[in-house]
Amino acid sequence: MNAANPTLQSVYPVTGDEGAVREVILAVIVDNEPGVLSRVVGLISARGYNIESLTVAETDMEKHTSRITVVTQGTPAKIEQIKAQLGRLVPVRRVIDVSAESDALERELALVKVVATGEHRLEAMRVSGIFRARALDTTQTSFVFEVTGARDKINAFIELMKPLGLTEVSRTGVLSIRRGVERD
Amino acid sequence: MSSPAAMQSIASEPISKPGAYLLLDALEEQGVEVIFGYPGGAVLPIYDALYERETIRHVLMRHEQGALHAAEGYARSTGKVGVALVTSGPGATNAVTGLADALLDSIPVVCITGQVARPLIGTDAFQECDTTGITRSCTKHNYLVESARSLSGTVHEAFHVARRGRPGPVLIDIPKDIQFETAPYTNRAAASNRNCIVLPEIDHATIEQVVDLMRYARRPVFYTGGGVINAGPAACAALRQLASVTGFPVTSTLMGLGAYPASDPQWLGMLGMHGSFEANNAMHDCDLMIAIGARFDDRVTGRLDAFSPNSRKVHIDIDPSSINKNVAVDIGIVGHAGEVMDAMLAAWAAREAGEPHDSARLAPWWKQLHGWRAKKSFDYAPSKKRIKPQHAIERLYALTRGKDVYVSTEVGQHQMWAAQYFHFDEPNRWMTSGGLGTMGYGLPAALGVQAAHPDALVIDIAGDASVQMTMQEFSAAVQHGLPIKIFILNNAYLGMVRQWQELLHGGRYSHSYSESLPDFVKLAEAFGGLGLRAESPVELDAKIMEMIDSDKPVLFDCVVTQEENVFPMIPSGAAHNEMLFGEVRGDEVSDAGKVLV
Numbered sequence: 001m002n003a004a005n006p007t008l009q010s011v012y013p014v015t016g017d018e019g020a021v022r023e024v025i026l027a028v029i030v031d032n033e034p035g036v037l038s039r040v041v042g043l044i045s046a047r048g049y050n051i052e053s054l055t056v057a058e059t060d061m062e063k064h065t066s067r068i069t070v071v072t073q074g075t076p077a078k079i080e081q082i083k084a085q086l087g088r089l090v091p092v093r094r095v096i097d098v099s100a101e102s103d104a105l106e107r108e109l110a111l112v113k114v115v116a117t118g119e120h121r122l123e124a125m126r127v128s129g130i131f132r133a134r135a136l137d138t139t140q141t142s143f144v145f146e147v148t149g150a151r152d153k154i155n156a157f158i159e160l161m162k163p164l165g166l167t168e169v170s171r172t173g174v175l176s177i178r179r180g181v182e183r184d
Numbered sequence: 185m186s187s188p189a190a191m192q193s194i195a196s197e198p199i200s201k202p203g204a205y206l207l208l209d210a211l212e213e214q215g216v217e218v219i220f221g222y223p224g225g226a227v228l229p230i231y232d233a234l235y236e237r238e239t240i241r242h243v244l245m246r247h248e249q250g251a252l253h254a255a256e257g258y259a260r261s262t263g264k265v266g267v268a269l270v271t272s273g274p275g276a277t278n279a280v281t282g283l284a285d286a287l288l289d290s291i292p293v294v295c296i297t298g299q300v301a302r303p304l305i306g307t308d309a310f311q312e313c314d315t316t317g318i319t320r321s322c323t324k325h326n327y328l329v330e331s332a333r334s335l336s337g338t339v340h341e342a343f344h345v346a347r348r349g350r351p352g353p354v355l356i357d358i359p360k361d362i363q364f365e366t367a368p369y370t371n372r373a374a375a376s377n378r379n380c381i382v383l384p385e386i387d388h389a390t391i392e393q394v395v396d397l398m399r400y401a402r403r404p405v406f407y408t409g410g411g412v413i414n415a416g417p418a419a420c421a422a423l424r425q426l427a428s429v430t431g432f433p434v435t436s437t438l439m440g441l442g443a444y445p446a447s448d449p450q451w452l453g454m455l456g457m458h459g460s461f462e463a464n465n466a467m468h469d470c471d472l473m474i475a476i477g478a479r480f481d482d483r484v485t486g487r488l489d490a491f492s493p494n495s496r497k498v499h500i501d502i503d504p505s506s507i508n509k510n511v512a513v514d515i516g517i518v519g520h521a522g523e524v525m526d527a528m529l530a531a532w533a534a535r536e537a538g539e540p541h542d543s544a545r546l547a548p549w550w551k552q553l554h555g556w557r558a559k560k561s562f563d564y565a566p567s568k569k570r571i572k573p574q575h576a577i578e579r580l581y582a583l584t585r586g587k588d589v590y591v592s593t594e595v596g597q598h599q600m601w602a603a604q605y606f607h608f609d610e611p612n613r614w615m616t617s618g619g620l621g622t623m624g625y626g627l628p629a630a631l632g633v634q635a636a637h638p639d640a641l642v643i644d645i646a647g648d649a650s651v652q653m654t655m656q657e658f659s660a661a662v663q664h665g666l667p668i669k670i671f672i673l674n675n676a677y678l679g680m681v682r683q684w685q686e687l688l689h690g691g692r693y694s695h696s697y698s699e700s701l702p703d704f705v706k707l708a709e710a711f712g713g714l715g716l717r718a719e720s721p722v723e724l725d726a727k728i729m730e731m732i733d734s735d736k737p738v739l740f741d742c743v744v745t746q747e748e749n750v751f752p753m754i755p756s757g758a759a760h761n762e763m764l765f766g767e768v769r770g771d772e773v774s775d776a777g778k779v780l781v
Contacts, residue, residue, distance in 0.1 A: 031378075034328065035316060046321055077508065084505035090325040090345055090378055 224271025252282020411477015
């Protein structure tokens, strides 16, 4: 109720949060041990930041490390806070702001179920061709497509499929890696 | 050298022992002398192993929260890691408050909890709870031990994590079957020691920059916190030297009291919501603020957009996430407070050799500081008939001079009066719950302090409401011959709640009056301790002396004026230079300020 009241000041740090909200993709390299995902997720959610997507799997079998890719949003100050807080966790080895470089590679995989007949079914086939989606499962009245790409491409694919009988979507969440020879 | 016997001992597995013994061996190797605990089903094997272990003393508490606070008191007064041992389920959930308290105040504590046997985990077994899940956000790190083989290594890593970087509580959850399972011991040197914070090398260019700012500052101030005390006696010595060579004034947070001697003329007193007029004005008007091991807490900053508007800010902290968290600073230095101050001292001395610092530039600033100090913001109206709480603390302070004194507090008005009127010249002498604000902290914490310093005079300055939250620990003090002195400022109110209701809610004292208080004197006697009561200023000194001279635990019921408020005060939603002094009316706090805590 006091949100619009400019005189309201808190002794708690509710700063005006200067700076534009930007989306950030963080790659968090962690020791693969029980509870580590819960620590990372709990830390972000406990501070009121929403996680937009999350992907995790062990990436180095010898060192037992996993790579957690988190997509979240915040002002530059908030993002610095999240990075510093994540860095404090004992099983966290590194926190990499992949999106700090504008041309980082980003991929996501989606499975999309479309139930349609007649002209809609044909149109769905045509669109899937344009997006280089593969049909993994086909029945007389349905398709399950597999499509990979950046989030924008997948979002566009889903939007196009909606009027054609889209019934279900399953997405992996974002994977991201930097270009070039540098190793994170 | 390479006799066949030696070869064989390298080749063969070391002797295996049950998990309970491995745990105690590891604690012993970590130098643990005292454990504060409470037994129960899931830790029985550990207690059985403890039965014949003479190197480790166990103090039986009366509640697991008390065990954690005692471990905190032990840790804060010694600089070592405090250890608590509790059972599964309710033992662990009772420990949560103490863990959260240690996390907010950066106190190194290792808490060992029992857990139901591995095959029973997740079956809603008797006294089962998801301990690691519940404590994840109130510990620095926690472990569910997976096998006896990894147990001793885990204990070593837990101590490493608890004390390294920014200290904090670490919990180790040990299923009961692992306490019986045998495995070889992993010694401290062989354990994996993962770091939570990798400290960067000290960047000398940055230090030069800071020294540059310091040399040309006209209105500088050191703002120090509990981090200086955590950094050890060497860091406190470096702070004293730094203040001495620069001539800058020093203020400190509630947690940092004692790092800089209160008897020094450069000391401005505590800052923050109930800090001194000179300290808060110095923070507001300074042109260079050097924060060391302090975290710009909301009780310190007040209104953020009016916080020290015209200063350059330097922040030295061991925790990278503290820098720029609440207040944007010009220079942030991640590092150990002592090492950074040593580097600053060296750089200052090097510059001094070239061209001496012009200390005359600080003269107008000191003139202003003295002007603020002349306001005597801690003055109060004395009384000849009734004991004023401020007067009680002043007398307590005066009568304990020359003694080896440690002070703990509960939370509320008495805590602020203790901070204002009891002065500390040495670190590790002041135990208080600053961050979490845990009523009931002081009594068990005092017990932990006394266990570490058997011959010292340990006083818990308490309130009548707070002390009842962990009153049962008085029984532990009697049992273990720990002669703590509980000095209760009894105003028969939840004093700080009452004060806020007076200032913010028009004097509607909703549920803040303590009805049916126990007779503290009889209560002390019922426990087997000594009970004392003072009701008038005339008898106060003699009663305090009686308390000090007693070799028993003492409950001192100091009956004080009921409606005294803590002043000065920065009300919610106000800036440092908008302090309130005595006799204020409710309408001095804005409507917007009333919604704040």
